Amino acid sequence: MTPVHFPTIGQPSELRYGKDPLLDAWLLHFMSENHIEHSIDPLRNASPEQIRFMAALGPDEIYVPCSDAMLGHLLEKHQEPSLMDAYARVWRQVLELIESHCPGEYEKMMILALCDHKYRQAVNAPVLIPSRLLKRLTSIFLAQAGQDDPHRDRKRLMNRRAARFLDSHAMSAALGTCPGLSFHCATIRDMRFDLDMLEITRLLCLSVWSRVWEEDAFNPSPEQIEQELTRCSSSEVLRRVLDPGRPKSMKILYLPDSAGGIVFDILAVRALLRMGHRVILALKDGFFFDAPTIWDAEEDPVLVQALAGARILADPRMSKNGLLQAIKENPFLVISDGSRERLNLYKTSVTFARAWKESDLVIAKGEQNHRRIMQTSVKFTRDVVCIRLDSGDDLNAEFKPRPSGLRSFTEPEITAKADAIIARMRAEKASGKTVMFYSAIVGSIPHETDTAIRVLNAFVKHLRARLAGTFIISPAEHFEEGMDADDLMFMWEKVQRSGYINVWRFQTSQDIETAFELMGRTVPPVWAGKDATFSTGCTKEMHIALDVQRAHPEMQLIGPDPEKFFRRREYGVGKFFDAAIASR
Incomplete structure (x- = not known):
């Protein structure tokens, strides 16, 4: 057997699939060993489209x-020494967890020995990201010790200390101190913005002053508080991204760092709301040391009071329509990020991914978020500001802009496209024509999207030649570069629920055979027997069609039996291609 030589990896920023089969194999090995490869475990990892x-x-x-x-x-x-140091820090965290929270000596020895086996395995063959090792070991502890959040009481204590400090006379005086006449502004609006920025800066400064919640008897003098706030000068980064000259208010996704600090984070969010922005606060889904969780938001009395009026969204798989409607109805939302670890986009929930996508700005707190966002060559789809204490214990805000050439569609833009199509439907119907919507496979067969569009275009052209007096809407004719499946489904649902559709036709296998015949081609094996039921997008559209038909019984449905669609799961997040039939 020919020996396999290990590929040259190169720099992290140069990693690509498709350059070298041996490199592809190593990358898949690396991804699978870290349990983040979607193709191997699609139920627990975000799809490439969701990423x-x-x-x-x-x-x-x-x-x-x-x-x-x-x-x-x-x-x-x-x-590598740095890697071994990171593994050692993980082991110390887990060891402290086991020593402090195991229910008995027998269980402690068993869990310690089991974690030790896993730890030594990771150290001897270093392929695990340290945070993934931490997640693995803490999961073992939680399962074997029968605990869900061993830091619950600790976090509540930290939040109580922060709230008590916030309510103190010295703190109230320092936070609300008038800045005097030091502002240099041309208008009242500028002065209002300066005041808002001063308040937000003070709150962010307090949100990283860990002595407030780590020391039980911490009672600084007004002078000490003033000195601490003075160190945190107004950030030009924050002023720039929150510039009141922007044409519209923003949707902001806010990622807090730690219990205690979150009490001040929530006040900073309230200031952002007062400025007219809408904010989504993303908490952890379960235990991750001192990080606040979605459970804390519902059970910790301090946070319950602080979050009064905010809406907690419990659904981890909210649709784009559902999320946007929730944002419209309530300017302050609280969601789970779906994970129990550092920011890991593979483990975040569908709701979190959509919240990121629909936001204009992401504000991420703390050193761990900084490492995951700023210390990587990966670019992100939204502007991100990371806020943390720097090496000199000063408040630091760092900005990572979204790529300048990245095209994305806002809700008003998509709505405008839908309204234009609806207006055309209304006009055609008023002129006496029958309005037909044609739902068909577009991207449900991997690597066959171009063929699917040619099939769709050929058959719709055939229908238009045969059906006089019929206005036929073909989804393939309204696609623009940069629109993903979420954008399209959002746009088409508005069109489909308009009430102007007379006939809703779903693609049949006979339609596909006719289209290939019109193109002068035989039907390829991958297309044999396919119809709209193979598409999870069409499956969602069949649900909509039946709903619309209940409101408009005169609408005619043509195509495969609706029952054949419902073997399939919800369409994949951001996908044009199909999700597998759920196993029984």
């Missing part, structure tokens, strides 16, 4: 949830 809601990836580019420096150490394939 692209958040990460601006080029063709065949790979996203890895760690810093470039850490990825470089892992690519070296041997025990």
Whole structure:
């Protein structure tokens, strides 16, 4: 057997699939060992399309949830000192967890030994991202110790300390101190913005002053508080991204860092709301040391009071329509990011991915978020500001802009496209024509999207020649570069629910055979027997069609039996291609 030589990896920023089969194999090995490969475990990992809601990836580019420096150490394939130090920090965290929270000596020894086996395995063959090792070991602890959140009481104590400090006379005086006449503004609007920025800066400064919640008897004097706030000068980065000269208010996704600090984060969010922005606060889905969780938002009395009036969204798979409607109805939403670890886009929920995609700005707090966002060459689909304490213990805000050439469609733009189609439907119907909507496979067969569009166009042309007095809407004729499946489904649902459709036709296998015949081609094996029921997008549209028909019984449905559609799951997030039939 010919020996397999290990490929040259290169720099982390140069990683691509399709350059070298041996490199592809190593990358799949790396991804699968870290349990983040979608093709191997699609139920627990975000699809490439969902990742692209958040990460601006080029063709065949790979996203890895760690810093470039850490990825470089892992690519070296041997025990780099920095990597071993990171593993050692993980072990110390887990050891402290086991020592402090195990229910008995027997269980403690068993869990410790089991974690030790897993830890030694990781150290001897270093391919695991340290945070993934931490997640693996903490999951073992939680399962074997029968606990869901061993830091629950600790976090509540931290939040109580922060709230108590916030309510103190010295703190109230310092936070609300008038800045005097130091502002240099031309208008009242500018002065109002300056005041808002001063308040937000003070709150962010307090949100990283960990002594407030880590020390039980912390009671600084007014002078000490003033000195701390003075160190945190107004950030030009924040002023620039929150510039009141923007044409519209923003949707902001806010990622907090730690219990205690979140009390001040929520006040900063309230200031953003007062400025006219809408905010989505993303908490962890379960235990991750001192990070606030969605459970805390519902059960911690301090957070319940602080979040009064905010709407907590419990659905981890909200549709684009549902999320946008929730944002319209309530300017302050609270969601789970779907994970129990550092920011890892592969493990985030559908709702979080859509919240990121629909936001104009992401504000991420803390060193860990900074490493995952700023210390990687990966670009993201939205502007991101990371806020943390720098090496000099000063508040630092760092900006990572979205790629300048990235095209995305806003809700008003998509709605305008839908309204234009609806206006055309209304006019055609008023002129006496029958309005037909044709639902067909577009991207449900991997690597066959171009063929699907040719099939669709050929058959619609055939229908138009045969059906006089019929206005036929073909989805393939309204696609624009940059629109993903979420955008299209959002646009088409508005069109489909307009009430102007007389006939809704779903593609049949006979339609496909006729189209290939019209193109002078035989039907390829991959297309044999296919119809609209093979498309998860069409499946969602059949649900809509039946709903519309209940409101408009005169609408005619043509195509496969509706029952044949419902074997399939919800259409994949951001996908043009199909999700598999659920196993029984």
